[in-house]
Amino acid sequence: MELIELYIQEVTRRLPEKSREDIALELQSTIEDMLPENHTEQDVKAVLLKLGDPVTLASGYRDRPMHLIGPRYYDVYISLLKMILPIAAVISLIGLVGDNPFRDMGDNTVMDAVLTIIGKAIAGIISTGIQVFFWLTLSFAILERMDTSKDQSPLTKDLKPWTPENLKDIPNISKKKAIHMIEVFASLLGLSVFAALYFNAANLLGVYEKRNGSLIFVTPSFNQEVLNSYWLLVSCVVIFGVILAIYKLFLRQWTLKLAFFHAIYQLLSTLTFIIVISNPNLLNPEFIAYEMTLFSIDDSIDEWKNSIYWGLIFITIFFAAYDSYQGFRKAKIR
Numbered sequence: 001m002e003l004i005e006l007y008i009q010e011v012t013r014r015l016p017e018k019s020r021e022d023i024a025l026e027l028q029s030t031i032e033d034m035l036p037e038n039h040t041e042q043d044v045k046a047v048l049l050k051l052g053d054p055v056t057l058a059s060g061y062r063d064r065p066m067h068l069i070g071p072r073y074y075d076v077y078i079s080l081l082k083m084i085l086p087i088a089a090v091i092s093l094i095g096l097v098g099d100n101p102f103r104d105m106g107d108n109t110v111m112d113a114v115l116t117i118i119g120k121a122i123a124g125i126i127s128t129g130i131q132v133f134f135w136l137t138l139s140f141a142i143l144e145r146m147d148t149s150k151d152q153s154p155l156t157k158d159l160k161p162w163t164p165e166n167l168k169d170i171p172n173i174s175k176k177k178a179i180h181m182i183e184v185f186a187s188l189l190g191l192s193v194f195a196a197l198y199f200n201a202a203n204l205l206g207v208y209e210k211r212n213g214s215l216i217f218v219t220p221s222f223n224q225e226v227l228n229s230y231w232l233l234v235s236c237v238v239i240f241g242v243i244l245a246i247y248k249l250f251l252r253q254w255t256l257k258l259a260f261f262h263a264i265y266q267l268l269s270t271l272t273f274i275i276v277i278s279n280p281n282l283l284n285p286e287f288i289a290y291e292m293t294l295f296s297i298d299d300s301i302d303e304w305k306n307s308i309y310w311g312l313i314f315i316t317i318f319f320a321a322y323d324s325y326q327g328f329r330k331a332k333i334r
Contacts (some may be wrong), residue, residue, distance in 0.1 A: 003044050004031055010054035015061055023061055069140050071154050072147070077140045081133065086181055086249060088132045092124040093188040094242055114193055121189055177254045177333040187245040195238050201227055207290055219286045226282050230275065237269050259327035266320040273316050277309060 008027050012020040034047045051057055069077050153161055197204060202224035208215045227234075244265050251258055276282065 003041070003048060004028070007031075007048050007051070007054060011058045011061070014055065014058035019061070068137065070144055073140050073144050073155060076155055077136070081136055084132055084136065085129055086184070088128045089125045089185065090188060090246060090249060092128045093121055093185070093192060095124070114197075117193055117196055118189065121192060125185075173253045174333055177330045179248045179252055179254065181249075184245050184249045187248075188242065191238050191241045191245075195234075198227060198234060199231070206284075206287060219290055220284050221287045223281055223284050226279050227276070230272070233272050233275065237265075237272050240265050240268060254327060254330035254333075256328070256331045259324070259331040262327040263324040266324045270316050270320040274313055277312060 008024050008031075011027060012024050015023060031044075031047055031051070034050070035043055155161065201222045202220040203217075205222060206220035207218040209218050210216075244261060247258065247261065
């Protein structure tokens with residue numbers, strides 16, 4: 001089979017059956033017009049090279065695009081994908097917080113519990129991401145094939161042709177004051193782990209002993225009734241933290257307003273922490289007795305508790321103040 005026939009076959013086999021014969025004749029005529037009399041094989045190759053790749057040429061004959069998302073909608077598609085995927089991931093993590101992921105943990109250890117919630121969070125984000133990717137891609141593929149307009153120039157995010165005015169909508173965010181997605185997701189995941197551990201402390205946080213090759217939960221560290229008595233205050237801290245993370249997600253950069261809300265959140269969470277650990281019945285008596293025996297602590301237990309108490313308060317206040325300062329510092333960067 002000659003090169004010309006092979007080339008025409010490569011083009012037409014990518015076209016609808018009903019139009020193959022006509023386009024084959026048209027292409028045959030075009031090639032013959034481009035060839036000199038008494039042409040050689042080199043002349044044929046030169047003409048075919050000028051016509052280009054059969055795939056590209058076939059694409060020009062088709063009424064519908066051969067790609068899933070073409071250049072006209074590609075930028076809009078990618079922009080929406082980048083915007084919707086993080087929001088969907090955040091919603092997935094918020095759902096994880098409210099679903100009490102530790103309720104079926106049984107006798108597993110804290111490490112098992114934390115790994116479980118991280119695994120559930122990753123699985124939830126991946127599952128949500130796949131669904132968002134599928135439905136958004138399908139929607140744009142359908143939209144592209146329903147678009148019958150002759151103008152195929154790329155569209156902007158507002159589905160209009162580009163103009164210099166669009167440059168004004170591009171945010172100019174300094175890297176030093178930008179808020180990264182990983183920071184938002186880490187905050188939400190941290191809140192998920194904290195909330196689940198706090199409201200299941202009696203089953204997860206405590207003393208474990210290795211017996212017969214497995215870890216046995218001996219006694220809880222905290223009095224769950226005392227922890228539950230602060231449920232409203234702790235829930236407010238968690239909800240405030242989730243709202244703050246979502247606010248960061250939309251802003252994508254530090255501002256003075258965000259730094260102010262961030263400082264309030266640090267103040268609220270620090271005060272809540274101090275109030276909770278100030279309760280004299282917070283620790284389980286059996287846990288205290290166990291630790292006294294284990295570390296041979298005598299009547300100086302009160303002094304030991306006071307040292308830990310004030311040490312925790314100092315560390316918490318220090319990091320809260322430092323974190324608040326960093327927020328304001330980044331907000332003032334130009």
